[in-house]
Amino acid sequence: MRENLMKHSSAWVTFSYVSFGFSAFMLIIGLYMMPIDLWGKGYLTMGILMLVQTTVNVTKTLRDNQEADKLIRRVDDARTEKLILGIKGESDS
Numbered sequence: 001m002r003e004n005l006m007k008h009s010s011a012w013v014t015f016s017y018v019s020f021g022f023s024a025f026m027l028i029i030g031l032y033m034m035p036i037d038l039w040g041k042g043y044l045t046m047g048i049l050m051l052v053q054t055t056v057n058v059t060k061t062l063r064d065n066q067e068a069d070k071l072i073r074r075v076d077d078a079r080t081e082k083l084i085l086g087i088k089g090e091s092d093s
Contacts, residue, residue, distance in 0.1 A: 027048065031041050 031044060034041060034044075
């Protein structure tokens with residue numbers, strides 16, 4: 001029972017990295033040009049970095065939970081299959 005793994009194309013991965021880099025660059029330029037003092041720019045920068053960090057953490061947590069659920073389902077399926085094969089073997093005797 002092998003699951004079909006879907007991988008992203010290299011074009012999509014490249015697009016994702018380029019768009020992240022471009023948006024980070026534009027954000028830095030925007031913060032630099034913003035007419036507020038250094039404390040305000042630092043506060044905004046800290047908030048943006050924390051938002052990116054928590055977004056990555058939430059995404060990883062959701063992915064880990066999904067992978068754990070998938071593993072548990074596979075173990076349950078294997079147990080059920082073993083049980084069914086055991087019952088069939090007994091009834092054939």
